[in-house]
Amino acid sequence: MARAIMIQGAGSNVGKSMLVAGLARAYLRRGLSVVPFKPQNMSNNAAVTVDGGEIGRAQALQARASGRPLHSDMNPVLLKPESETGAQVIVQGQRVGTLRAGDFGQEKPRLIAPVMESFGRLCSDADLVLIEGAGSPAEINLRKGDIANMGFAEAAGVPVILVGDIDRGGVIAQIVGTKAVLPPEDAVHIRAFAINKFRGDPSLFDEGLTAIETMTGWPSLGLIPWFDAAWKLPAEDALDLGSRQGGAFKVAVPRLGRIANFDDLDPLAAEPGVSLDIIDRGRPLPGDANLVLLPGSKSTIADLALLRAEGWDIDLTAHIRRGEHVMGLCGGYQMLGQWIDDPDGIEGPAGPVAGLGHLDISTVMRPEKRLAQTRARCRITDTQVNGYEIHLGQTTGPDCARAWLDIDGRYEGAANATGRVRGCYLHGLFASDDFRAAYLAGRGGASDLQFEDGVEETLDALAAHLETHMDLDRLLRLAEEPRA
The missing domain is CATH 3.40.50.300 (P-loop containing nucleotide triphosphate hydrolases)
Structure with a gap:
């Protein structure tokens, strides 16, 4: 004993x-x-x-x-x-x-x-x-x-x-x-x-x-x-989540009210060439951001309403018009679509809510939760990703035809026609060094970090x-x- x-x-x-x-x-x-x-x-x-x-x-x-x-x-x-x-x-x-x-x-x-x-x-x-x-x-x-x-x-x-x-x-x-x-x-x-x-x-x-x-x-x-x-160690409390000044490549992340699984941000914060900017309420999304990352949320519909109330939806549209990139993860992925339907009232009043409309996808909330440790291959960069899935909801739509992750033959994620707006349900993407390096390099950034070794x-x-x-x-x- x-x-x-x-x-x-x-x-x-x-x-x-x-x-x-x-x-x-x-x-x-x-x-x-x-x-x-x-x-x-x-x-x-x-x-x-x-x-x-x-x-x-x-x-x-x-x-x-x-x-x-x-x-x-x-x-x-x-x-x-x-x-x-x-x-x-x-x-x-x-x-x-x-x-x-x-x-x-x-x-x-x-x-x-x-x-x-x-x-x-x-x-x-x-x-x-x-x-x-x-x-x-x-x-x-x-x-x-x-x-x-x-x-x-x-x-x-x-x-x-x-x-x-x-x-x-x-x-x-x-x-x-x-x-x-x-x-x-x-x-x-x-x-x-x-x-x-x-x-x-x-x-x-x-x-x-x-x-x-x-x-x-x-x-x-x-x-x-x-x-x-x-x-350098993953934080559990959202109150500990803060901006970190690094290099010229700027990643802007709106601080959602029920932000979840924000360990996705840790590898980006640790990158010497990346500046992570956590945008609090009352601040617009910065016009010089190279990437806007919409993180996971425990209450996607409520956080979508918060995003609109702060005017971040308008800032995001302007960001996309400037030709910059957006990544939505889990709840953030759902927000980027045309509709989020909650027929059983899991997150509040039952019924559909209009999404941001930047991806041609729709999500239906279901009580069943998907929980899995996952290995995937990025079909664009041909790099391996170790991550995990933890979400309610099923997402479908035309932009899923441009799914950019392969999980043992099951395609995951979606992208718009330009490829500059993407989303997926897989957390932990950026902790995989090869994927992070390839993703940043494709947008004019650079990686100089072995993230997992740094945690150890x-x-x-x-x-x-x-x-x-x-x-x-x-x-x-x-x-x-x-x-x-």
Whole structure:
């Protein structure tokens, strides 16, 4: 039976996901068999697993850091927001329905069984399970029925490390305040703390560490400096998605309200010759963009309405008239067509909605979701692509006759007569170095990057960073065999 330890945060976005990835790679390099686990996640940036399910993108990165294939057990409950008050619920990789936020609390007691089942399977095949919490255990208003933080720690009988974020300020209050608000039966699970994202001279915080240790009774596992290369690793939260200044080739991406699977952008952001410009609301699409990329969306029809409300549809038409290129991926692909029909009201009121009209295709939304890890060949550049499909909807129309991807004899995608407007359902295109290089070269750009090698190097650097600044020996000693 594996030992396990849980990383919880004193607040959201303290760096839990990245710490778990770095710890996984560090302990893998020490010769341990490691597996990541997150009982409950909320994200529209998902990955497709080998067992035909989906998990949060952060767990996909952690699995990679662990040297493991992706499996739905690594994130048994995934919530994918579809509106301000509702989310699609994925259990052990499969969609089970949509719940309003107010109703989710009633469902949580029924979700602990599949969560524990998945956790048990992972524990049977590893030396160490690294568990990531969600949000913060200090949100005691959410404690009843909790499966994400202390509720899981109690059910599984696992120790907890609490992480604070010094970069946002108030880290002493974060850690000490968490101890103050937690009931004693929850606080007892916390065995130590760590401080993340420090900048400057660490000796200046010696008194701060002592104060936290004195007021909580918890030992410190380290003061972790800011990791400069963090941007090179895939982000899970859309709030972390930002522009990146590079070379002369400009890619403009409108920030959709329910943007999904935006890991498609990571290889472009990493390219030295490419500038990635994320266009926030209130800004027009830039007139000097070489490529406008319409990303995936969890709520395609709602994001299409947002795109029109911002005037981006007018900017896109002007961009095409200038002879520049457009790529639509998944939801963005659907938006480029003539119509999107939602007869069952999956995304809102039932009925058809006019698309942008730049591709002669139409999409019908269906409840069945396609989930697949996919290998394809680009018929234009004759390059191989490793990607994944994760979508609702079936797309047909005359422009599908110009499908530009071949997936084992099944043609995928569409293009207009000029070839300057394209779309497809395949995510991960630009992570394939040969395809990305050929695509950029065909539009006057250039590629000077081995993207996947760069991710591996960054994970190794993160592991070395944690080995230097955290007491990983002590952390490992604190891990325990789960009681449940």
